Amino acid sequence: MKILLTTDTVGGVWDHTVTLARELDAAGHEVLVAAIGEPRDERLAALPPGVQVVWRPYKLEWMADAQADVRAAGEWLSSLCTLCAADVVHLNQVAYAVHPFSAPVLVAVHSDVLSWFTEVEGKEAPAAEWSAYREWLRAGLLAADAIVVPTAYQGHLVTRHYGVPAPRVIHNGTHLAPDEPAPRPDALVLTVGRLWDAGKGVDVLDAAAGVLGPDGPPVHVIGETVAHGDAYQPRHVVSHGRVERAQVDEWMRRASIYAAPSRYEPFGLAPLEAALHGCALVLSDIGSFRELWDGCAEFFPVGDAAGLAEAIRRLAGNPRLRERLATGAxxxxxxxxxxxxxxxxxxxxxxxxxxxxxxxxxxxDALAAAS
Structure with missing residues (x-):
């Protein structure tokens, strides 16, 4: 089967795409990855040799002044579909689905701006700024032959905001770490994510680290602090900025506690990777995390820095509890x-x-022949 698989170079969609492309290639399918944005060389190296990659530096559908780029990207992808004679188009962005593809189109909704606003800001996205975006996504969802979401939580949000039937849920996945995690006698807290994105809640972890004080366990964060006009400079955690994939894995092997203080997370690949590396999970009590990790993680109320600090303190002082939660996750x-x-x-x-x-x-063809 020939699959046209789209991706972008912002956030976790690229990592998801690499994982899926590897599996599809190993199963004998022919995969063409079409990226919006230019992937870095180390990211391209993560793909198997049998997977072809092409890219264009278009803006994504949620970026400012993106209308012309969204249209151009859709036309480019439609032509690629014809050129490579794809059997299926798998779009990891939504708006492009309105274009006339020569193969069935699957749209995967990994996140969306309207859901971000209601979950993070507690209000609807400003209509003046986001009405065009809403119509692009609604039109793309209605045009798709199938809609997939990574959690039922994200599916409910998609239905709420765009008026489409409940999408199909396919949970994200990743590759298992090859070795059993090594014991971690010391408490070290880690989080990975876009510090500039209020949805990731790094400000809550930063405040929690302040509550824990110098006698608490060290708290490290990895991720960009500035992007798209948004910025966050932490005060109490140790910030390492953006690092390469191998360094993320190294930190996850060192950490004993992984904290995910997200206000909005449609799935959360980083907690999954941390769990496979042997970390105990401390998670904000949002719908996706409950759906995925209920019974094998420590939860705290969303946005509650004191509650997060207490959860970290409880795990830091109880190695047996850390080990039990890490094993369960x-x-x-x-x-x-x-x-x-x-x-x-x-x-x-x-x-x-x-x-x-x-x-x-x-x-x-039958109708054409009959006429």
């Missing part, structure tokens, strides 16, 4: 959130779409 991840399971569910859906597309073409 790793077992959950290894059973439910693997790359192989995720790819298998996508492949099943691709076949469903391809069969439907072939039937549609046969009906169209």
């Amino acid at each position: 790793r077992t959950r991840a290894a059973r439910r959130y693997t790359a192989a399971r995720m790819a298998g569910e996508y492949i099943e859906l691709y076949h469903e779409l391809a069969r439907g597309g072939e039937a549609k073409r046969r009906r169209a």
